[in-house]
Amino acid sequence: MTTAKVPAPARAAARRRPFNWRRAGAWALVVLAVAVSVLPFYWILRTALSTNGSLAGNATNLLPADFNLGAFKRVFGLQSPEEAVAEGGSGAQIDFWIYLRNSALFATITTIGAVFFSAMAAYAFARLRWRGRNLVFSLFLATMMVPPIFTALPNFLLIKNLGLLNTLAGLVLPYIFMTPFAIFFLRQFFLNMSREVEEAAMLDGAKHVRIFFQIILPNAAAPIATLALLTFIGQWNEYFWPLLVGQEESIRVLTVGLGVFKSQSPQGAPDWSGLMAATLVSALPVLILFAVFGKKIVNSIGFSGIK
Amino acid sequence: MTTLTRNASPAEHAVRRPLKRRGQSDLKIALFFIAPAMIGFIVFYLVPTLRGIYLSFTEYSILGDPTWIGTANYEAIAKDPLFWNALAVTSQYVLINIVLQTALALGLALLMHRVAKSTWIRGALLLPYLMANVIAALLWFWLLDYQIGIVNYFIESIGLPKVAFFGSEEWAIPTQALINTWRHMGYTALLLFAGLQSIPHHVYEVANLDGASPWQTFRKITVPLLRPVLVLVLIVTVIGSFQVFDTVAVTTLGGPVNASRVLQFYIYQKAFTESDFGYGSALAVILFVILALVAFIQMKFLKGNESDLD
Numbered sequence: 001m002t003t004a005k006v007p008a009p010a011r012a013a014a015r016r017r018p019f020n021w022r023r024a025g026a027w028a029l030v031v032l033a034v035a036v037s038v039l040p041f042y043w044i045l046r047t048a049l050s051t052n053g054s055l056a057g058n059a060t061n062l063l064p065a066d067f068n069l070g071a072f073k074r075v076f077g078l079q080s081p082e083e084a085v086a087e088g089g090s091g092a093q094i095d096f097w098i099y100l101r102n103s104a105l106f107a108t109i110t111t112i113g114a115v116f117f118s119a120m121a122a123y124a125f126a127r128l129r130w131r132g133r134n135l136v137f138s139l140f141l142a143t144m145m146v147p148p149i150f151t152a153l154p155n156f157l158l159i160k161n162l163g164l165l166n167t168l169a170g171l172v173l174p175y176i177f178m179t180p181f182a183i184f185f186l187r188q189f190f191l192n193m194s195r196e197v198e199e200a201a202m203l204d205g206a207k208h209v210r211i212f213f214q215i216i217l218p219n220a221a222a223p224i225a226t227l228a229l230l231t232f233i234g235q236w237n238e239y240f241w242p243l244l245v246g247q248e249e250s251i252r253v254l255t256v257g258l259g260v261f262k263s264q265s266p267q268g269a270p271d272w273s274g275l276m277a278a279t280l281v282s283a284l285p286v287l288i289l290f291a292v293f294g295k296k297i298v299n300s301i302g303f304s305g306i307k
Numbered sequence: 308m309t310t311l312t313r314n315a316s317p318a319e320h321a322v323r324r325p326l327k328r329r330g331q332s333d334l335k336i337a338l339f340f341i342a343p344a345m346i347g348f349i350v351f352y353l354v355p356t357l358r359g360i361y362l363s364f365t366e367y368s369i370l371g372d373p374t375w376i377g378t379a380n381y382e383a384i385a386k387d388p389l390f391w392n393a394l395a396v397t398s399q400y401v402l403i404n405i406v407l408q409t410a411l412a413l414g415l416a417l418l419m420h421r422v423a424k425s426t427w428i429r430g431a432l433l434l435p436y437l438m439a440n441v442i443a444a445l446l447w448f449w450l451l452d453y454q455i456g457i458v459n460y461f462i463e464s465i466g467l468p469k470v471a472f473f474g475s476e477e478w479a480i481p482t483q484a485l486i487n488t489w490r491h492m493g494y495t496a497l498l499l500f501a502g503l504q505s506i507p508h509h510v511y512e513v514a515n516l517d518g519a520s521p522w523q524t525f526r527k528i529t530v531p532l533l534r535p536v537l538v539l540v541l542i543v544t545v546i547g548s549f550q551v552f553d554t555v556a557v558t559t560l561g562g563p564v565n566a567s568r569v570l571q572f573y574i575y576q577k578a579f580t581e582s583d584f585g586y587g588s589a590l591a592v593i594l595f596v597i598l599a600l601v602a603f604i605q606m607k608f609l610k611g612n613e614s615d616l617d
Contacts, residue, residue: 026422033415034431037493040446041434043457047449056455121344128333128340136341143352147550147598149571150591153578154355154362157369177347208336237439239553244579255441259557262445272449279445286437294430301433301497 041283048072048277052088055272071277075261089271090264096281098250099257104285106171106242106253107235113176115228118183119220123212125183126190127198137187144180148240156244166248174241182227189223190216226300229293233286254282363589368582380589390590392565393573396480400569401548403484404491408544409537411488412495417529419496420503429500432493440553443490448473448558451482473559479567483554491547495540502536503529538609545601549594570594 046064047055054065070087073079077095084090124130125137155174164170193216201211217224239255246252252260261278262270290297363380365373384390419429435443451458451472459469472482510532514524530537552571555561561568561576568576574594578587 023422026418029414030418030423030428033418033492034428036489037432037435040450043450044446060457060460117343117347120340124333124337124340128337130332130334130337133337139353140344140348143348143356145599145602146352146356147546147591147595149550149552149574150359150595151352151355153574153584153588153591154358155351157358157584158350158355160369174347174351177351178344180352183344208333208340212340233437237437237441239439239441239556243556255439255553258441258445262448262557272452272455275445276449279442283438283442286439290430290434290437295426297437298426298429298433298497301494301501 041287044276044280044283047273048280050273052269052271052273071271071273072281074271074274075278075281084274087273088269089274092264094257094261094264096254096257096278099252099254100281102168102246102251103236103254103282105168106238106246107232109168109172110175110235111228111232113172114179114182114231115224117176118178119186119217119224120212121178121183122186122190123216126187127216128208140178140180140183144184152241152244155241159245165245166251168251170245171242171251171253175235179231182231185227186220186223189220193219226296229289229297230300233289233297236286258282359588360592362585363592365585365588367584367588369584370582373585376585380586381593383586384589384593389565389568389573393568393570396566396568397549397551397570399480400484400487400551401545403481404487404548405541405544407484408488408491408495409540411492412499412540415492415496416499416503419500429493429497432496434493435490436494438490440490441557443486444554444557447482447486447489474563476563476566479559479563483551483558483567483569484548486554487548487551491544495544498540498543499533499536502533506532534609538605541609542602542605545605546598549598549601 046062048071049064049067049069050058051066051068051070058065070079070083074084074087074089075094075096077093077097079087079089081093121140125133151174159165159170159173162170164173197215197219198211201215237255238253239259242253242256243259246256258278262275362373364375364377366376366379367373415432438446450456451470453459453469453471453474456472458472463469470478472478506529510528511524514528519527550571551569552575555567555569555572556575559567561572570590571594574587574590577583577590
């Protein structure tokens with residue numbers, strides 16, 4: 001804070017000074033914030049690699065208590081019910097492979113559909129001239145204000161009436177055509193793209209469809225990838241809609257499966273290591289995406305929030 | 308490419324050029340491009356919104372047909388102690404979130420701006436935000452466990468009594484709010500950080516020349532110039548907080564007693580556990596109205612659209 005008061009040359013001097021209490025205090029706060037954000041994830045791993053029986057006696061041991069992979073075997077249904085009960089599991093059949101597959105399908109299909117169709121709409125809003133364009137766009141934008149639960153109730157009825165409860169189609173349909181956010185996000189980019197290449201293509205006789213596929217999409221590859229990444233993570237984490245529509249074992253996604261897994265814990269002593277192993281399995285894809293595209297995700301936040 | 312058009316911003320450019328170029332409209336091709344999104348918009352946003360409002364005036368148990376009962380649902384809600392409790396509980400949750408999250412995030416944003424601009428640190432702070440609510444809930448369900456949770460172990464080791472974070476009426480909501488704050492703190496900080504970076508440096512230099520203290524600089528320059536972002540952050544936080552569901556649904560299920568039965572969970576229970584869709588829809592309309600009012604009031608009072616910079 002003091003740096004703001006000191007004139008520029010003195011500030012440079014302050015930066016060279018070997019030790020500065022204020023700065024050290026500020027750094028300590030930064031480290032604390034990072035620790036609070038990150039350390040809980042280590043605790044998931046540590047618990048997942050422990051056995052339930054040993055957890056109670058070693059509450060603060062930083063390393064796994066009685067290291068073993070039983071919890072992960074339990075999660076993937078590789079343990080017999082007897083073994084599972086012996087290790088503190090519920091013994092009920094649960095197979096996270098199915099949920100993992102469902103989550104992957106749900107998140108991938110909705111992401112591809114929403115990003116592609118939203119890109120088409122964004123092109124129409126940003127690059128084409130037609131009557132009512134602004135009116136329709138503001139209508140689309142207004143839907144960002146409607147709370148998801150409000151449309152979830154009637155949408156549930158619609159999916160039920162169509163006989164699509166507990167089907168992949170039922171899960172996917174409300175998201176696949178567009179999301180208002182995606183349209184808004186891409187329109188911003190399309191508006192700022194240069195017209196020159198597009199015009200050259202027009203002179204060569206290219207039609208809009210070709211321009212969209214061969215000029216707009218390739219030139220907007222970076223924002224489209226970012227949007228796809230954010231959409232995928234959001235869909236992977238979605239809970240409410242899959243809870244309503246995908247309750248059967250065969251169509252459950254990971255978030256819903258996690259809730260079921262938790263509620264199956266025996267009374268009194270939950271299967272903590274199993275629960276944390278399941279949590280880790282569910283978080284893994286996002287953790288991997290984050291490890292690979294971390295910088296992209298971080299840098300996109302400033303943009304997505306404030307246009 | 309005449310000199311005239313060169314001054315136009317890219318956005319204006321994109322809008323104006325075709326106007327001059329070709330008189331005709333692109334309506335046909337635009338309809339083609341917008342068709343899928345339009346279907347999604349009408350079927351899954353527009354019609355459900357209207358249908359939700361209609362259903363709120365009916366009695367509907369999913370099995371039969373909805374019967375029109377006028378404002379009976381709303382009259383019942385006005386006399387429903389569980390609704391008022393849910394509203395109170397939700398407001399408590401929202402309040403803790405706004406204060407805690409905004410204060411912590413602003414602090415973090417200032418730290419990132421002045422001390423540590425590293426992408427690594429920003430990434431670390433963003434990590435909780437990328438996790439599902441369900442995962443954050445289960446993780447803290449374990450960390451805050453009364454018996455063998457690590458947090459209670461620390462609380463005990465410094466000589467304080469253990470806290471039944473999820474099991475006591477006074478802690479149920481603050482605990483949910485703390486989990487949410489943990490998850491969103493870094494994200495909110497990043498939004499504010501982006502806002503801080505857009506404040507031009509020379510404004511601060513002028514303040515320095517005038518001999519402003521750091522606190523004065525913060526109050527008179529940083530906060531006012533950050534206002535558009537702050538308003539956005541507040542709106543996002545409040546609207547998000549009013550719709551808390553996932554954490555409650557996997558931890559306390561509204562309990563103990565009604566201590567954490569937030570509005571959205573109450574709507575869910577009415578519609579899906581008790582099959583009272585009309586009543587649930589009416590509750591959802593009320594939530595909708597509350598959110599719209601909140602956004603409107605915040606925009607109005609905090610003058611979110613204007614920046615002091617221009």
